Amino acid sequence: MFDKDKPIYQQIREKIEDQIVNRQLLEEEQAPSTNQLVSFYKINHATVSKGINQLVEEGILYKKRGIGMFVAVGAREKLMKKRKEAFVDQxxxxxxxxxxxxxxxxxxxxxxxxxxxxxxxx
Known part of the structure; x- marks a missing residue:
């Protein structure tokens, strides 16, 4: 399920990014909660939180207090730009x-x- 050569929090983050890039998660749509991801992947809460928090810091996701995480407006565009730059570099x-x-x-x-x-x- 997970690649042993890459930190799990990074892989969780990339799975969410992929869902946004592939339009499985749309702007202003609710993203999976930390608890849902912990339960689904059977991994530590802190690990999931680290990946999610990075997405929040980058403005890809945002928190609605008491409701959950949502995809930010412009998130797909930001991710596409970042990935295109990485594609060129790699x-x-x-x-x-x-x-x-x-x-x-x-x-x-x-x-x-x-x-x-x-x-x-x-």
Whole structure:
């Protein structure tokens, strides 16, 4: 269920982020409570709270006192921006570096990407 190479609180946080990015959780919609997540995943309350609190600090979730956690307006947009930046850092930079070593042109890279996307959509 959980990846042993990554802290569980981070994985909980990413699961909620994924639900927002995938539009399973919409803006102003109630997010799963800490207690629901503790019960569902059978993990420590402090672990879940740490992941949730990070999302609150970043303005992705907000608390309504006595009611629960809700997805903030603009949360999906913030997450998409953050993930696109991470995508560039994690994948595009190394792709360009390797392409330069192999003397692959920008046009060739684009063509390779199109070919792969075509194969994946079949």
């Amino acid at each position: 994948f595009i930079v190394s792709l360009i570096e390797e392409a330069n070593k192999l003397e692959i042109s920008e046009q060739e890279i684009i063509e390779y990407i199109k070919q792969v996307k075509e194969r994946e959509s079949e």
